[in-house]
Amino acid sequence: MASKFTRSNRTGFLMAGPAVFLIGCFVILPFLFAIAFSFTNQRLMSPNPTEWVGLSNYEALLGLGTLTLEPEKDATGAVVMEDGEPKFPATRSFTRGNPDYPQLAGMREWFSFDHGGSRTFVLARDVVFMTAVVNTFLFVIIVAPVQAGIALGLALLINQRLRGINVFRAIYFMPVVVSIVVVSLLWRLIYDGQSGLLNNLLSAVSFGMIPQIDWLGNPDTALGAIIGMSIWQAVGFHMVIWLSGLQTISPTLYEAAAIEGASKTQVFRYITWPGLRNTAVLILIVITMQAFGLFAQIDVMTNGGPLDSTQTIVFQAVERGYVKKDISGGSAISVVLFVIVLSISLIQRWLTREKS
Amino acid sequence: MAGISLKGLRKSYGTAHVIKGVDIEIEEGEFCVFVGPSGCGKSTLLRMIAGLEDISGGDLTIDAKRVNDLPPSERGVAMVFQSYAIFPHMTVRENVAFGLTIAGASKEEKEAKVAEAARILQMEHLLDRRPSQLSGGQRQRVAIGRAIVRKPKVFLFDEPLSNLDAALRMDMRMEIGKLHHQLGATMIYVTHDQVEAMTLADKIVVLKEGRVMQIGAPMELYHNPANLFVAGFLGAPSMNFLEVTVQGVTGDKALVSSPVLAPIEVSAKRGPFAPGARAILGLRPQYLSVAEGGQLSGKVALTERLGSETVLDIETADGKSLVAALAQDAVFPIGTPVTLRFDAEKAHLFQPEETASQPH
Ligand SMILES: Nc1ncnc2c1ncn2[C@@H]1O[C@H](COP(=O)(O)OP(=O)(O)O)[C@@H](O)[C@H]1O
Ligand SMILES: [Mg+2]
Numbered sequence: 001m002a003s004k005f006t007r008s009n010r011t012g013f014l015m016a017g018p019a020v021f022l023i024g025c026f027v028i029l030p031f032l033f034a035i036a037f038s039f040t041n042q043r044l045m046s047p048n049p050t051e052w053v054g055l056s057n058y059e060a061l062l063g064l065g066t067l068t069l070e071p072e073k074d075a076t077g078a079v080v081m082e083d084g085e086p087k088f089p090a091t092r093s094f095t096r097g098n099p100d101y102p103q104l105a106g107m108r109e110w111f112s113f114d115h116g117g118s119r120t121f122v123l124a125r126d127v128v129f130m131t132a133v134v135n136t137f138l139f140v141i142i143v144a145p146v147q148a149g150i151a152l153g154l155a156l157l158i159n160q161r162l163r164g165i166n167v168f169r170a171i172y173f174m175p176v177v178v179s180i181v182v183v184s185l186l187w188r189l190i191y192d193g194q195s196g197l198l199n200n201l202l203s204a205v206s207f208g209m210i211p212q213i214d215w216l217g218n219p220d221t222a223l224g225a226i227i228g229m230s231i232w233q234a235v236g237f238h239m240v241i242w243l244s245g246l247q248t249i250s251p252t253l254y255e256a257a258a259i260e261g262a263s264k265t266q267v268f269r270y271i272t273w274p275g276l277r278n279t280a281v282l283i284l285i286v287i288t289m290q291a292f293g294l295f296a297q298i299d300v301m302t303n304g305g306p307l308d309s310t311q312t313i314v315f316q317a318v319e320r321g322y323v324k325k326d327i328s329g330g331s332a333i334s335v336v337l338f339v340i341v342l343s344i345s346l347i348q349r350w351l352t353r354e355k356s
Numbered sequence: 357m358a359g360i361s362l363k364g365l366r367k368s369y370g371t372a373h374v375i376k377g378v379d380i381e382i383e384e385g386e387f388c389v390f391v392g393p394s395g396c397g398k399s400t401l402l403r404m405i406a407g408l409e410d411i412s413g414g415d416l417t418i419d420a421k422r423v424n425d426l427p428p429s430e431r432g433v434a435m436v437f438q439s440y441a442i443f444p445h446m447t448v449r450e451n452v453a454f455g456l457t458i459a460g461a462s463k464e465e466k467e468a469k470v471a472e473a474a475r476i477l478q479m480e481h482l483l484d485r486r487p488s489q490l491s492g493g494q495r496q497r498v499a500i501g502r503a504i505v506r507k508p509k510v511f512l513f514d515e516p517l518s519n520l521d522a523a524l525r526m527d528m529r530m531e532i533g534k535l536h537h538q539l540g541a542t543m544i545y546v547t548h549d550q551v552e553a554m555t556l557a558d559k560i561v562v563l564k565e566g567r568v569m570q571i572g573a574p575m576e577l578y579h580n581p582a583n584l585f586v587a588g589f590l591g592a593p594s595m596n597f598l599e600v601t602v603q604g605v606t607g608d609k610a611l612v613s614s615p616v617l618a619p620i621e622v623s624a625k626r627g628p629f630a631p632g633a634r635a636i637l638g639l640r641p642q643y644l645s646v647a648e649g650g651q652l653s654g655k656v657a658l659t660e661r662l663g664s665e666t667v668l669d670i671e672t673a674d675g676k677s678l679v680a681a682l683a684q685d686a687v688f689p690i691g692t693p694v695t696l697r698f699d700a701e702k703a704h705l706f707q708p709e710e711t712a713s714q715p716h
Contacts, residue, residue: 252441255408260455260506261429270454274445 037331044325057332063125065104067094070118079117091121129333132304132311135223139230139312140291147231147238148283154235155242156272169243173236180233184300187229191215191301216302219309226297226310234290238283245279246272281352285345292341313337358419358432358509358542359384360405366413367400367566374400376566377414382544382559387536390546391553391589392563398546399514401563405544406435406512419509431510434503438515440495442487442502449483452501459506473501476538477531493524500532504539511543517552529555550590554578562586583626584706587638593667593679595704596644598637602629610705612637616672617651622703629705638704641667644680646688650697654678656688670694 038057042050071079071086080087091109094101107123110130114120124130158169175183190197193214202210215225249272257267295314302310304319313333321330360382367375374397382388390398403409405416407428416424423431434455442451450457452473453466461469474480477497487495496516503511516532517525533556536543547553553560554574562569562577562585570582574590581587587595600612603619610624612635622637629635644652646668657677658669661684668680668688680696688694 250439250441252437252439253443255428256435256437256441256443256502257454257458258408259406259428259433259435260458260502262458266458270446270457271443274443277445 034331034334037328038335040328042328042331044322044327046325053328057328058336059125060329061126061129061332061336063107064110064130065107065123067091067101067104067121067123068118069121086117088119091123095123128308128311129313129316131308132313132316135309135311136292136294136313138223139227139294140288142227143231143291144284144287147235147287148280150231151235151238151283152242152276154239155246156268158239159243159246172239175233175235176237176240180296181300183229183233184297187225188216188301191225191229193217217306219307222302222306222310226294226301229301230291230294230297234287238287241283241286242276242279245276249275277352281348284352285348288344288348289341292337292344313340359386360510360542360544361417362401362405362414363417364414365401365404365411365416367397367404367409368412374566375404375412378563378566378568380561380568380571382542385540385542387533387543387545387556387558388561389553389557389559390544390561390563391550392548392569393589394548396563397566398548398563400566402435402512402514402544402546405431405510406433407431408435432508433510433512434506434508435512435514436496436499436503436516438518440487440492440499440519442495442498444487446487447483448479448485448487448490448498448501451487451498452483452505454502455506469505470501473505476504476535477501492520493528496520496528500535504535509542511539511541513543513545515547516545517547517549532556551592554590560590562589581638581704584636584638584709587704587706591640591642593641593681596639596641596678597706598639598676598678600635600637600705602631602633602635604631605629610635612705615674616653616676620651620700620703622700622705624705626704626706629707634708636706636708638706639678639698640702641679641681643702644678644696644698646680646682646686646694647697648695650695652678652696652698654694654696656690656692656694659688659690668694670696 040050041053069088071088074080095104095107104123107125108127110122110124110127112119112121154172158165199212215221253271257271293314294312298304298310298312298315304311304315317330317333320333321327362378362380365375365378392398404411411424415422418431449470452470456466474483479497482494517528529552545556557574560574560577561571564585570577570586577586578590598614600614603611603613608625609621610629611619611621613619654670654672656668657671660667665684666682666686670678672678
């Protein structure tokens with residue numbers, strides 16, 4: 001049985017060979033290497049031999065701790081105030097060489113919250129990575145629905161039989177064809193703080209009321225600016241996928257609905273949307289995966305800054321692995337990302353499964 | 357229920373004229389069948405009545421109201437499509453209730469009307485299934501169910517049985533006939549199948565290339581076709597056409613003959629025929645009988661025993677073939693010389709196709 005299978009398929013295996021070889025070299029092997037490296041102290045170039053370090057890379061990335069402190073009190077027992085707020089002991093005194101708190105050693109404050117007079121500090125071993133994780137999730141949570149929604153809207157618009165509709169299809173699709181690096185460079189000009197297109201436009205429509213904003217230089221606007229530009233860039237791609245989904249819906253269904261007197265919203269609700277179910281699942285998964293891979297825009301536009309406000313998981317992986325030459329740390333980040341994306345995809349598939 | 361009137365209806369796609377001026381009057385409660393070969397414009401005409409295609413010219417009135425510019429939903433029509441067009445993601449119940457859902461009917465009203473439609477179409481047991489779990493015939497029932505719940509004035513059917521197998525087609529044909537009697541609504545039914553047309557229709561409209569060839573009751577068209585096209589289209593096996601020469605004309609009678617046919621006098625009401633001109637003599641296979649001293653002679657080339665009748669293919673002396681439909685027990689070995697007799701009353705004389713007068 002097995003020999004017959006291999007013999008009769010020899011030509012087939014030969015033909016698939018080159019592709020399998022290349023995929024093996026550039027996808028499967030690096031993937032396995034990344035998993036292996038993440039358990040070692042391998043550096044990009046190092047005279048020292050590689051050592052097996054177990055989970056310590058992951059501990060360094062994901063280590064979290066909490067510390068709840070009471071405000072400092074003076075001799076009379078009153079809370080010491082500083083700039084109108086209660087003063088708390090410095091977390092540094094717990095995380096640096098404090099033998100009573102060995103589990104917090106080397107951690108830094110990530111964020112804190114108050115409750116009933118005391119304050120809880122959440123400490124992370126790698127605050128930058130945590131920021132990157134939060135930023136990436138924020139990016140995905142905003143981009144996935146907004147991009148999918150706009151893409152669907154555009155697809156519905158260009159799915160009409162109008163003269164010259166192909167011009168619009170081409171225009172909306174064009175940003176997809178242009179390299180993301182080029183697009184990012186262009187948008188750096190648009191977002192420029194002094195004479196950027198966006199600032200000029202805003203000041204023109206508001207008669208100078210809106211001040212000049214350094215979109216990429218301000219920690220409050222940088223991630224938003226990147227989100228806006230990323231949505232614009234890939235929306236055409238998802239529009240085309242929606243369009244192909246729309247065109248699989250039989251026109252007679254629309255005619256049947258027209259005869260029954262369905263309004264535009266009813267047609268969308270009862271025919272178009274149910275007919276797009278499978279497309280919607282596909283688009284959601286594709287956008288989520290792409291969004292988790294956010295890197296090129298960051299690399300070209302902000303380099304993770306200002307003040308780490310645009311750090312992302314992949315940017316951190318590259319920064320760690322190649323800039324800091326800590327290939328094992330970078331590998332650990334990739335593996336964490338892989339686990340995140342895999343779990344989310346599985347959850348999405350389970351949530352959108354065919355219920356029968 | 358409503359009468360429908362089509363006056364000079366036209367449809368063009370750019371320079372392609374698909375419907376070339378059609379006049380039809382359909383009475384209230386009538387079952388009207390549009391029949392014609394594929395591509396003659398039947399569906400286009402039906403879709404113009406439904407409002408799915410705009411009308412390029414002429415007037416369409418339903419219930420004495422001009423509806424040319426009304427959207428489909430305001431014309432009071434329901435349509436059943438060849439491809440069923442039932443919604444794949446809804447249950448049968450939701451499909452049948454669709455028009456009511458759209459109109460915002462109450463739950464009780466929907467329940468009651470769906471139950472009634474299901475009873476009429478005998479599909480109560482299917483209501484909770486999905487379309488993918490239904491056979492072709494059941495799907496078509498669902499489509500008809502969706503049409504009847506709204507109690508429309510007019511039902512439009514576009515080849516509803518074409519996707520069904522032969523046995524099921526016959527069953528559904530009878531059911532649609534019954535449905536018409538039960539509901540008493542005006543129905544327009546498009547088909548390319550002359551058997552469906554003959555069995556279902558109160559009135560048949562024969563179409564060819566976007567023009568009406570003839571309108572009338574089924575038996576009227578069968579016995580009295582206005583032209584060669586209608587004569588050849590209706591009836592199975594189809595009518596025999598014999599090329600003849602007109603020898604002379606007296607009143608509304610013409611004397612015709614051919615190398616295989618001795619001179620015979622037949623009705624010439626589809627004239628004018630001039631002496632010496634070519635004409636076509638139409639003879640229904642059912643009205644040919646094998647008898648001594650018949651007007652036509654030839655050899656049996658093929659015998660087909662259909663059970664209810666026996667069909668003979670007879671080769672005449674000039675190499676043409678004639679078809680005769682005989683009683684079921686007639687048996688003729690291949691090669692037997694036979695003579696065929698027909699009643700001159702039952703013969704139809706036509707202008708040759710190219711000079712045949714066409715309306716419009
Ligand atoms: N959208 C269209 N554009 C151009 N020609 C069309 C279009 N729709 C139908 N036709 C033409 O109209 C004629 C009649 O079509 P149709 O009504 O579907 O025929 P039937 O239903 O009798 O088979 C055909 O010759 C077809 O090619
Ligand atoms: Mg058709």
